[in-house]
Amino acid sequence: AATVTYDFNIGWVTASPDGFARPVHGINGKWPIPNIEANVGDQIVVNVVNNLGNQSTSLHFHGMYQYGTAGSDGGVGLSQCGIPPGGSFTYSFTANPAGTHWYHSHDRGQYPDGLRGMMIVHDPVWEAGLGVTDQIPLALSDWYHDQMPDMLHDYLAPGNTIGDFPSPVAHLVNETTNPPSFNFLPGKKYMIRIANIAAVATQSFQIQDHTMQVVGIDGVQVVPQSTSSISLSAGQRYTVIVQAKSNPFTSFKYVAKMSTDMFTRGVPSSLQLTLQGKVLYKSKLLGIILGLINSILDVSNLSPSTTLNDFVLAPLDGQKLLGPVSQNIAMSFNQTNYPGIGARYSIGNQPWVEQDVPSLFTALSTGAAAMDPSTYGQGSVPYVIMSGQIVQISMKNNQPYPHPMHLHGHEFQVVARGSGTWNGNTNNLPQTPLKRDVVTVPANGYTVIRFIADNPGVWFFHCHIDFHLAAGMAATFIEAPDLLQQSQQINPASAAICLANDVPASGN
Numbered sequence: 290a291a292t293v294t295y296d297f298n299i300g301w302v303t304a305s306p307d308g309f310a311r312p313v314h315g316i317n318g319k320w321p322i323p324n325i326e327a328n329v330g331d332q333i334v335v336n337v338v339n340n341l342g343n344q345s346t347s348l349h350f351h352g353m354y355q356y357g358t359a360g361s362d363g364g365v366g367l368s369q370c371g372i373p374p375g376g377s378f379t380y381s382f383t384a385n386p387a388g389t390h391w392y393h394s395h396d397r398g399q400y401p402d403g404l405r406g407m408m409i410v411h412d413p414v415w416e417a418g419l420g421v422t423d424q425i426p427l428a429l430s431d432w433y434h435d436q437m438p439d440m441l442h443d444y445l446a447p448g449n450t451i452g453d454f455p456s457p458v459a460h461l462v463n464e465t466t467n468p469p470s471f472n473f474l475p476g477k478k479y480m481i482r483i484a485n486i487a488a489v490a491t492q493s494f495q496i497q498d499h500t501m502q503v504v505g506i507d508g509v510q511v512v513p514q515s516t517s518s519i520s521l522s523a524g525q526r527y528t529v530i531v532q533a534k535s536n537p538f539t540s541f542k543y544v545a546k547m548s549t550d551m552f553t554r555g556v557p558s559s560l561q562l563t564l565q566g567k568v569l570y571k572s573k574l575l576g577i578i579l580g581l582i583n584s585i586l587d588v589s590n591l592s593p594s595t596t597l598n599d600f601v602l603a604p605l606d607g608q609k610l611l612g613p614v615s616q617n618i619a620m621s622f623n624q625t626n627y628p629g630i631g632a633r634y635s636i637g638n639q640p641w642v643e644q645d646v647p648s649l650f651t652a653l654s655t656g657a658a659a660m661d662p663s664t665y666g667q668g669s670v671p672y673v674i675m676s677g678q679i680v681q682i683s684m685k686n687n688q689p690y691p692h693p694m695h696l697h698g699h700e701f702q703v704v705a706r707g708s709g710t711w712n713g714n715t716n717n718l719p720q721t722p723l724k725r726d727v728v729t730v731p732a733n734g735y736t737v738i739r740f741i742a743d744n745p746g747v748w749f750f751h752c753h754i755d756f757h758l759a760a761g762m763a764a765t766f767i768e769a770p771d772l773l774q775q776s777q778q779i780n781p782a783s784a785a786i787c788l789a790n791d792v793p794a795s796g797n
């Protein structure tokens with residue numbers, strides 16, 4: 290395996306993805322930030338220097354297991370302190386699992402200001418078997434003109450008793466409102482790697498007159514499944530294969546559509562919910578001619594399609610339903626107005642708050658007490674799970690909108706999902722359940738997941754709507770603290786520096 294090294298200098302740059310110029314977090318003077326790419330099993334080393342001047346930062350590599358490297362997981366207050374202005378930090382971990390992933394800041398609702406990009410971990414053997422000619426990374430996202438520190442300041446204020454937040458003002462594909470064209474050669478196969486890297490919005494994707502074969506979902510290879518449309522909530526990814534037509538007589542459109550499910554403050558009139566790109570065939574010239582012909586076609590020509598229900602996807606490895614359950618954790622998603630504080634979310638008994646001593650440091654430095662949840666700080670919402678346990682989380686959503694829930698360090702099986710309340714019946718669970726790392730819990734509904742505690746560490750479990758996370762919608766899994774203390778080397782003394790590093794986030 291190779292070592293793949295990235296030197297990332299994070300600093301402010303000006304960008305106008307939708308025509309409006311604003312400061313964004315760039316890397317090495319550029320935005321959009323680069324994709325990270327490696328083969329499964331490679332060692333990825335990311336040397337970060339924080340040149341922001343006025344904000345701390347971090348990077349989380351969404352989808353990576355981080356076996357034995359929990360300290361490289363990037364969650365501020367969870368596994369590290371924020372990297373202070375002028376500071377640096379090295380992330381080093383194995384590229385595992387393969388899949389379509391992404392990376393983003395995990396410091397106080399920072400990534401919607403631009404610190405988010407795709408991360409592709411190739412499985413060369415699997416990809417060769419699929420016979421694709423080319424791979425196309427496609428990042429779907431939403432965008433604001435205001436900066437997160439300012440929006441969070443208002444959103445988290447005591448006066449916001451209902452906890453609503455601003456709706457996005459733009460819709461982006463690969464961080465622009467002008468989606469790129471795909472160039473197809475007749476008869477060839479293409480792999481499109483689609484990631485929803487948005488702050489808030491769920492998106493759907495389809496290609497006019499082409500069927501997609503889903504071969505991967507998050508970091509899981511699946512038994513191929515055909516569909517004309519897929520839907521991705523914030524944080525989710527799909528890897529699809531598209532077979533190009535052998536005799537195209539026109540070019541085609543692809544369409545990314547944004548859902549407004551979570552837009553509690555309505556839909557801004559400037560916001561284009563539907564973005565279209567082109568699929569161009571053969572040579573550039575022919576593509577242009579076909580594009581002209583096609584420009585008279587309207588998106589309304591796209592036949593209405595049913596979006597794939599991810600529940601039908603079975604993992605290629607055939608992993609069976611995990612059981613029997615050793616620990617059942619019931620979580621209910623509540624939003625509460627705390628007088629003098631404002632509206633907050635909780636998924637345990639209180640909202641999660643950023644820890645001055647990251648919970649990983651506590652787990653590593655407290656010996657036997659690390660098994661005791663009361664050892665962890667106020668607002669850390671810790672769940673201690675022991676090595677080898679099969680953990681079941683049954684989630685009940687009491688809000689009229691969905692929440693995409695993400696677990697770090699694992700993929701989990703999705704064993705039940707529906708509206709209302711789960712009846713607890715385990716007789717009819719799927720035998721080879723869907724596995725992924727972000728799952729939607731439907732509005733006023735439930736989702737039940739299972740995973741095996743095989744990765745000692747301290748892992749975030751949170752909603753991937755970044756405003757919800759900022760309002761406390763997170764918990765912490767303290768996984769196998771006994772093994773963790775033997776297996777990982779982080780100097781607990783570094784815990785002391787978090788407070789000193791703390792820089793109040795401000796807009797630029």
Ligand code: C2O
Pocket residue numbers: 349351393395524695697749751753
């Ligand atoms: Cu995509 Cu906790 O992260």
Ligand code: CU
Pocket residue numbers: 691692693752753754757758762
């Ligand atoms: Cu949420």
